[in-house]
Amino acid sequence: MSYVIGIDLGTGSVKGLVVNKKGTVVLEASEPYPLFHIKKGYSEQDPADWLHATETILKKLIAKMPELKEQLQGISFSGQMHSLVLLDEKQQPLRNAILWNDVRTTKQCEEITQKLGKRLVEKTKNLALEGFTLPKILWIKEHEPEIWAKAKSFLLPKDYLAFWLTGNQQMECSDAAGTLLLNVMDKQWDMEIAETFGIDRTLLPSLVSSLENIGTVNPVLAKELGLKTDVCVFAGGADNACAALGAGIVEENRGMCSIGTSGVFLSYEGEQEKDYQGKLHFFNHVIPNTYYSMGVTLAAGQSLTWFRETFAKEQTFEALVASSKNSTIGANGLLFTPYIMGERTPHVDSKIRGSFIGMDASHVISDFTRAVLEGITFSLKDSQVMMQTIAGKQFQEIVSVGGGAKSELWLQIQADIFNAKIVTLKTEQGPGLGAAMIAAVGVGWFATVKECAKQFVVYDKEYFPNEEAVASYQAVYELYREIYNQTKTLCHRLNEALN
Structure with missing residues (x-):
């Protein structure tokens, strides 16, 4: 062996x-x-x-x-x-x-x-x-x-x-x-x-x-x-790049949604130059002569961690996320922007801050939790939309990794918000597996990286978008997109007043 x-x-x-x-x-x-x-x-x-x-x-x-x-x-x-x-x-x-x-x-x-x-x-x-x-x-x-x-x-x-x-x-x-x-x-x-x-x-x-x-x-x-x-x-x-390889992102119109402390929405770009005007990162891939693009949400999983530690410390992450099933699409009229550390994509803005919009006396912890999950996913959708708008990409499948792949409810929310099939990995090993794949191709086990991916990357569960939920989320997302411009000046002035 x-x-x-x-x-x-x-x-x-x-x-x-x-x-x-x-x-x-x-x-x-x-x-x-x-x-x-x-x-x-x-x-x-x-x-x-x-x-x-x-x-x-x-x-x-x-x-x-x-x-x-x-x-x-x-x-x-x-x-x-x-x-x-x-x-x-x-x-x-x-x-x-x-x-x-x-x-x-x-x-x-x-x-x-x-x-x-x-x-x-x-x-x-x-x-x-x-x-x-x-x-x-x-x-x-x-x-x-x-x-x-x-x-x-x-x-x-x-x-x-x-x-x-x-x-x-x-x-x-x-x-x-x-x-x-x-x-x-x-x-x-x-x-x-x-x-x-x-x-x-x-x-x-x-x-x-x-x-x-x-x-x-x-x-x-x-x-x-x-x-x-x-x-x-x-x-x-x-x-x-190695994480993308380890998730099998080696073909056009395949994306990766990675939710850790920060969040990444990443796409394989093939051999052609894409002009994102700096609005998305565009880097050389580990696959020879190819590229990948990605957008970054600075506080993805960190937003959920902050919310739990501040408002629901007695609950486990699993129980807190599961509780959001008691809410509805759009969190009963509550929106959250995950700008608690500033933002990277599509708003390069270190002074913007997060918001809960639409709070009223009827909202309970499950609504706030669902708003956080949806807000993180909306932020990553911003990157998906730019890839589709600027480069004409059509995502047939998105591989979900990290904390966002540990909840079936959140995975279904991703499928509905991204309007694409979401798949998970049988065993998620992240960038380390991508590095091992490079070594495997290097020593001659496989002729190409793509051949190696077919053998090494094994998928598990699939989640498909629900048409009715997709339509509802699209309406909510359009409102979410307005929050940045509506709150930018206020956040900047507040930052200046307190510093």
Whole structure:
């Protein structure tokens, strides 16, 4: 028997999956590491913690499956996007990594937008947002010049992990697409952007595809792990791209709805350029020469968590969500916008705030809960509508993953609001499975990623839209769409008055 390992380097932990040729996850392990919030809006991690945690899970997996010492063929990665790892001349990190959810770089985003104008979206397909890597680089240049003076290269988290594992340094394109330094269509570093901001070509690592063999596990680590054969390492991909692959989003008109702390509505885009004018993210996929688009709701599952902890702490999530069946479509005339952390898609607005609209004395906890579930789903529908309107997409099927896939009631709400068949996964393994699939194709188990998906991705339940419910939800959704413009000025003025 032969195996591959998919490693998912997340924000809170690293996870490793051992997968066989049938696509069965035969073993998994995870290891947490800390986040550092040294100031409001700051979010950092020590890259050394990633390495220690990854080494720990590899040792755990091999200890439980000693046959891996001889039968492990390949390893690949999924990783958190955008986070900046600056390296010195000895290829050691100069400081903690600044993470994707760090929001200290508003000024730098404004500078990028002002200097590049329309060329930014033409080249990178994305707007300058705090999460991206280039604003973090510019922040270091301005606020930590002594650190910047020592910088010789930069990497993203999973590429730094790959460097540690193999000794070879490179950056993979689906991740590089989130730096604001990559020309997404050309798949090359954009030197006009780099030179505009004083970034020397020598700082930019070589670019590789997701399936590229970037080396083997280095001899010192291989000996420490007890590996008796050379294990090939493949470049891997960005977490959202790997999650899409692990959910089988490998064909046109298939989407993915992922509801975690944040929410993502993602679509496979094939080989053609789509001009979303920066209103949606447009990135290189891990599938060669293809792309994916996605919209983001900043507080999806977080809205439900906030609501429960504030108003229904004594109830479990399952009981709270189930209680919303006692309400009706439209929550008996109650609307909720999940803007409690600002919003990303379609409203790039850090100052907008959430609302309950339509409250009256008849409303009870089940109405509020249903309004939250519906509001989160409406927010994700905003991204679906843009894909349909701008690119003419027609979603025949949407794969639901994350917290939104754990409730049959919520899954049916998704089917009715999205007006599409919703399917769930038999076993949801997220980005780690996508990373394992890249390794499986890399070692030659399958000729293409799509062939691998047919074997590895197994679907479970299906939920179909109800025509009457679809019509009712469409009417409610049209009202929901008015809330942003009706509350924007008030929210901004309130924010200014209290800060």
